[in-house]
Amino acid sequence: MTTEYNTLYNGNMALEDGRARLNEEYRDDYWNILPVERLDFEEDAMLPGQSKNETFSRSEEKAVKAIQKHSMNIKGKEKNPKMDEAYLLLGKSRYFDQRFVPALEAFNYILYKYALSDKINVARVWREKTNMRLDNDELAIENLKRLLRLEKLDRQELADATSTLAQAYLNIKVVDTAITYLEVAAESTTKNEERGRYLFIKGQLYNTLGYKDSANITFDRVIDMHRKIPRDYYIGAYVEKAKNFDYETGDKLAFAETLSMLEEDRENRPYLGRIYHQVGEYYLATNNDSLGVAYYNKSLRTERSDKELNARNYKILGDFYFDNAEYKSAGAYYDSTLTNLKVDSKPYRTIKRERDNLVDVIYYEEISKVDDSIIHLVNLTETDRLAYFESYTDTLKIQAELEFERQEAEARAQDMLSSNNGFNVDTKASAFQSRDEAAKNANTFYFYNSTTLAYGKNEFMKIWGDRKNEDNWRWSNMNFSASTGPIGVSAAEGLDLTADIFQPQFYLDQIPTEQKVIDSIVKERNYAYFQLGVIYKEKFSDYELSKSKLQALLESNPEERLIVPAKYNLYKDYELLGQHGEAEIVKKDIITNHSDSRYAEILSNPNQGLAEDINSPETIYKMVHDKFDAQQFQDVITLCDKNIRDFEGDDIVAKFALLKATAMGRLYGFETYRSSLNEVATSCPNLPEGQRAEELIRDVLPRMADSSFEDDESGKRFRVIFQFANASDEEIDAFEERLNAQIKKLQYYSFTTSKDVYSPTTTFVVVHGVDHLVIAEGFDGLFKKKDKNRITKPYFVISSNNYQVIQIHKNLDSYLSQNKS
Structure with a gap:
């Protein structure tokens, strides 16, 4: 008795409280197939002793207490008939706390220890639910089918078993079998909420199979339950039926009346976002584009929490404007779509790619629009220009006068509110107010009492601001403050219609004439x-x-x-x-x-294939890149400029631009490289080369920015540099050949040489492979003094890290002056 009416009672109450909280927090995604069970499974790992929900921890504690304090295991036989319920409570608590392995242990213990329990079938169903959560769907199906075949279940047990079996088949994508078991579950359950959910899921599954008629019949069964089920399923059934409407053969009038009925029903206010979305679909499908756009925007203003719905609304509006070649508006809606999608998800990447493609078209459309308007004004006669701007300034004056009058009216109203505010009333007069007048004011209806009315208006203004009298006035985006108007009219400063902005000549003077x-x-x-x-x-x-x-x-x-x-x-x-x-x-x-x-x-x-054509962009690019590999940077820059002009409009232009930026960096240094990359990134942001330039600016340039030198003595590799200024290629090549001949005579060193361009006028012949600073500084001493071909040209020594710095920043003079000092 103590186990049943104390410990287990409190434990079951805590379990139900936890399940109720889960149901309140859970949000069904009606854009996808609903799960049979309302449980949001999170994959976050928990440490031992941790719990996701305090109420489930409490129910588990009660179950453990019942087992530890009230179990009567005498000679291997349990004498307390409530222990099976205690273990069942223990398993459920762990299940809802998403600790599925311990939950499975509790259910298995019931099946092992209490084979004659009246809760044995319940435990079997819960065990298979747990197996499903552990991705053992095939095992759950096998065990549940055996249960249905061998045991006689009561109605609710049958409903629980078949609904669990349906979810298992859904997990392995066997939809038609899942539909069969959902129907059995819906007919068997004693709970209307469950019946409504099972039927709704069944209708969704028919839709996935393309059986719209069967889906609509099922959704009608949900609708017929009306107030017996949560409103979510009721509205969801109407919405799903609306998605299945056949616009070619269906009764559009009846369909429109149904949508209007849903829209006007006060009980449906929490679901207006979904309803407006479906009304918008109807109007777009029937070629009433303006009404469709209006309803999609109403859906956006109404619904805030459903990000999927908002993303779909924004996407549809973006596609609408895109199809009508209004790319600037489309870009704005695509931006809003991205804010409602999970970053890096597949839909996000798809919309991001579409939005990125609009960057250039929006940019050039804006340029063409502005330039066309200027050219149009340039081509007008003086008389036509004057008439155009006279009409324009007359319109501005009318707008300014209306705005000025509005602001004056608001200022007068605010002054009246302030003067009538109850806090500003003469306190002496209030103190000696007659008792009859006070009683009269106290019995006066609020809106007939000027003092309380003024006070109320003032308080409203302080809390909410200046709001228009319209629906949804409390939403944050409906906060309308006093505007300064399109031309900056201010009631405090007065209205000056003689200002330059109201004079046609002000605009005429801005038209270019050169x-x-x-x-x-x-x-x-x-x-x-x-x-x-x-x-x-x-x-x-x-x-x-x-x-x-x-x-x-x-x-x-x-x-x-x-x-x-x-x-x-x-x-x-x-x-x-x-x-x-x-x-x-x-x-x-x-x-x-x-x-x-x-x-x-x-x-x-x-x-003839362009790749084989000697004049093809690809062939020419390869030729220019070969010159880059040969360090002919000045020629590369010149050829890139020429080919950018010749291949204007081809994507190959971006390749030439990036190659030119790299060549300029190698020839002129870090700052030139950075500005050139910026130019590539901004001129072709949607092409791989523009994205590569952006990546270099973001990730590589910060690591190259440091132009300071390290102490050469701390270096591990060194280079011997022979500097040539304004020398011919023949002279440099001849010197490198002599140097290589001398190096070959050295027996104990493995040196190599290279010719590196430093600037347009300076070239280095570099000796690589020097491991010690002393050897580098005494490089000329390695050769025999009596050798007639001995190298006598002056050189300087630099560590490999410092050599990289001078090549990036072109600060050789700073390095040499630092070493001399």
């Missing part, structure tokens, strides 16, 4: 058009938009270097759009009027 400035704007706009044409074709496959940009470019008298690449890309657009007649015209134009270009050669010999 032809040099206008030409640079046109040049910048044309380059933006070219880049947009290539980006739309290569990255977004938007051939119509690419064609329009390239056509506009060719009609605006572009630079010579852009004409042929633009025509070739336009030719490709025509081909991809199936406009073969126009493509043939452009092709003949390139071959006839630009016969010496590589594009003409490509079009004339379409079957």
